[in-house]
Every structure is written in C-alpha cells, then in structure tokens.
Amino acid sequence: MKFTKMHGIGNDYVYVNCFEETVENPSDVAVRVSDRHFGIGSDGLILIKPSLKADFQMEMYNADGSLGAMCGNGIRCVAKYVYDHGLTDKTQISVETGSGIKYLELTVEPSDARPRQRGHGTADSGSVKGNSDTIDVSVSDKNDSKNDSGSVNVPARGTVRYVRVDMGAPILDPEQIPVDLEAMKKCRALSFGGQQPDLGVSSEAASASSPVADQARLSGLFGDGRLGGNPVVGETVCIAADVFSITCVSMGNPHCIVPVKDVDGLVIEKIGPAFENHPMFPDRVNTEFIHVIDRNTVQMRVWERGSGETLACGTGACAVAVASILNGWTDDRLTVKLRGGDLLIEWDREKNTVYMTGPAETVFEGEICV
Numbered sequence: 001m002k003f004t005k006m007h008g009i010g011n012d013y014v015y016v017n018c019f020e021e022t023v024e025n026p027s028d029v030a031v032r033v034s035d036r037h038f039g040i041g042s043d044g045l046i047l048i049k050p051s052l053k054a055d056f057q058m059e060m061y062n063a064d065g066s067l068g069a070m071c072g073n074g075i076r077c078v079a080k081y082v083y084d085h086g087l088t089d090k091t092q093i094s095v096e097t098g099s100g101i102k103y104l105e106l107t108v109e110p111s112d113a114r115p116r117q118r119g120h121g122t123a124d125s126g127s128v129k130g131n132s133d134t135i136d137v138s139v140s141d142k143n144d145s146k147n148d149s150g151s152v153n154v155p156a157r158g159t160v161r162y163v164r165v166d167m168g169a170p171i172l173d174p175e176q177i178p179v180d181l182e183a184m185k186k187c188r189a190l191s192f193g194g195q196q197p198d199l200g201v202s203s204e205a206a207s208a209s210s211p212v213a214d215q216a217r218l219s220g221l222f223g224d225g226r227l228g229g230n231p232v233v234g235e236t237v238c239i240a241a242d243v244f245s246i247t248c249v250s251m252g253n254p255h256c257i258v259p260v261k262d263v264d265g266l267v268i269e270k271i272g273p274a275f276e277n278h279p280m281f282p283d284r285v286n287t288e289f290i291h292v293i294d295r296n297t298v299q300m301r302v303w304e305r306g307s308g309e310t311l312a313c314g315t316g317a318c319a320v321a322v323a324s325i326l327n328g329w330t331d332d333r334l335t336v337k338l339r340g341g342d343l344l345i346e347w348d349r350e351k352n353t354v355y356m357t358g359p360a361e362t363v364f365e366g367e368i369c370v
Contacts (some may be wrong), residue, residue: 001016001029001369001370002016002365002366003016003040003365004081004365005040005041005042006080006361006362007363008072008073008074008076008077008312008314009311009338010312011312012043012311013042013043013045013074014034014040014042014044015046015047016047016048017048017081017087018048019048019050024370026059026061027061027067029061030045030064030065033045033368042063043062043063043307043310044060044062044063044071046059046077047059048081048082051095053101054093054094054101055082055095056082056087056088056094056096058074058075058096060098062305062306063306063307063308064306066305067098068098068253068306069097069098069252070102070251070253070315071313072167072251072314072315072316072317073314073358073360075097075104075163075314076165076314076360078095079095079104079160079165079360080361080362083106083108083159083160084159084362089157091105091106091107092104092106098252099168100168100252102168104163105163106160106163107164108157108158108159108160109158109161110158111158160360161359162360163358163359163360164355164356164357165355165357166353166354167314167353167354167355167356169354170250170251170318170319170322170352171249171252172232172249172326174231177232177248177250178254178282179248179254179280180280181230183280184235184237184280187280188235188237188238197243197259199259199261200260200262200263200292232247232248233323233326233327234246234327235247239271239278240270240271240274242271244260247326247327249322251315251316251318251322254284254285254286255285255288255315255316255319255320257287257288258289259290260291262291263289263299263300266289268309271303272308276303285305286302286303288300288301288302288316288317288319288323289301289303290323292324292329292330293337295330295334296333296334297330297334297335297337298321299337300317300337300338301339302338312338312339312340314358317336317338317343317345320336321334321336321345321346332349333346341359342358343356344356
C-alpha cells in the first residue's frame, strides 16, 4: 500500500489515495500504521476517496481503529494532497466527511518560495504558526494553476501551504453532542461543597467578560433562538475527585472544554481518560484543557478520544473558540495556541459558521505491506 504521511501543526495522519489503492479492513490498518514503534507512526489513518456529493471524500480512523467523523487538521492535509498530487487544479474544493460536506479555500505558494507575509489588514488575514515560522495569511480565490490553453501546469503552480476551512455551525444541543444531562447533574451534585473550579482565565480576559451561562443571555447572542435545548456552558462538575467548569460543543464530533490554571503542568494522562470515558459522554469525548491568555489568544492541550494526547486538534480548536466566546472570555476572532503550532479561528455568529485557518505539511511518502 502506497501512503503519504502528513501533519497539520503536529496532528499527523497516514493518508492513502483510494483513487489508486484499495484498503481492506481499514480499522486494522489504522491500528498498525499508527503504532509509533512498529508502524509508520501517526494519530490515525485517513483515506481519500471519490465522492458523489463533493469533490472528494475523507474517511478517517483514529489510532485505536475507531471510525471518526471529522478532523480539522486532517482535512487541511487532504486539501494539500489532492492539489499537490494533481487530483484537482481548483483552489476552492468541497470534501465529504462523516459530519457533512466541508468547504475549503487553499493558499498556494510557489514551489521555491519561502513563507512570506501576506494579507495585512484584510478581513481574512491573521497570524498562524507552523513548526518554525509565523506569518500573516490571507485567503485568495484566485486560481493560477492553468496556462493560456486551460491545461494544468503542475511545475509552475506551486504547492498548498495554508488552508481555510468552513467548519460549519457549532452544535450546542446536549442531545446532539451528545451529553447525558442526568449524569451531568449527578456530577454537579457532587461538587456542591462550596469548592469552586480554578478557572484558567487571565485577569484581562476575566475583567472584560460577562457571564452568558443563562439561556436568555445565550439566545441573545443570536436573537433568533438557534441554540435550542439547554447548552452546557460554564457548568461546574466533579470528575476524578476534582472540580471543573465545563462547556460542551460539537463540531461534528463531541468536545468538552475545560479551563485550568496551569495547562503545561496538567497531568493529562490521568485526567484525559477520566473525561473521555465518563458516563456523561455516551459516545466518549475529546477534551480541551485551556488557559485564556487574553481577548484574542487561548492556550490549549487536547486529549482525543481513541488517540490520547495529540499535538493539535482542529475541531477542538474551533470548539475552544466557540466556548471561549460563549463564556465571554474572548472576541469572535482568536488565535488558539496548541503544542504543535497555532490556528486562527473565527466564529461568524451572523452566519453561525466557524472558520479555521492553518498550515498543512507533507512529511514523507512510502510503501508498506498490509
């Protein structure tokens, strides 16, 4: 089986072009290739397939072989793969995922170009960081990949460096995330001893924030009642004999956002599984532990269901932005700083759509017997 290893700010997957390859038992293959000692080493397996609904289909498997619905870092790499390998010459594409069709805009750099400043002051510009550089990026819908005759000129068209993804609307209805509210009430009852969670929110962000945990205030963010249900925002619960404040969001997969005072010092190997497998989350959950640095910056570590701690999680970064906005800690556009690099996230509340911009990198290509 031919493969390409790629990563989005350290969230690495093995990618297989299923226009040319057939993968039998992808769950088993995902477990094998993800092993960092006896396999290729990755957070999972992503198959790039034809689609009847979109330009391409992305089918993803976690490192434990479980089928995933969506991966924000993974889908950016899918965009880079299909463009760089000549499967498309478009810089705006659609990708079918387990959580619906996503729309992506590709920023193409000349093949021999170093990262450079782009898009100062534009509506779509912002700061994102890869492994070793921080640059300003802007999204362009220009397509410079064709010559005068309309044919694709691969050597001259460059490669994809950044991708902006329309991640769709966040889901806050507990039933759809899903969150078991009865199990949450039991956890909440356990925390009624006067102990308060140690929120990881800077004094600057806290002083500028206003509580939005009540339903009326939440609905007022939109004015049309789109939130529905009873959103889990700023709920105090007791998990693993400690008290936390949680906000739950789905970006096509479930996330629990937890502010903590010391993100770097967190023993995530202990607390991560306690959240992932808690009865409150019937489908398990991805957990983001965050510290709000200021109104435009949040630090994050993530424990992903089925994979453990990863260097980055794109859907998680989007969920973190939504949770931070709902709790009144940040503005609608912010940089989420992950262990593998930075992502620029914007929640357009008028459209109720979350946009994510970040890099995509190819590590190496190879062939393995499966």
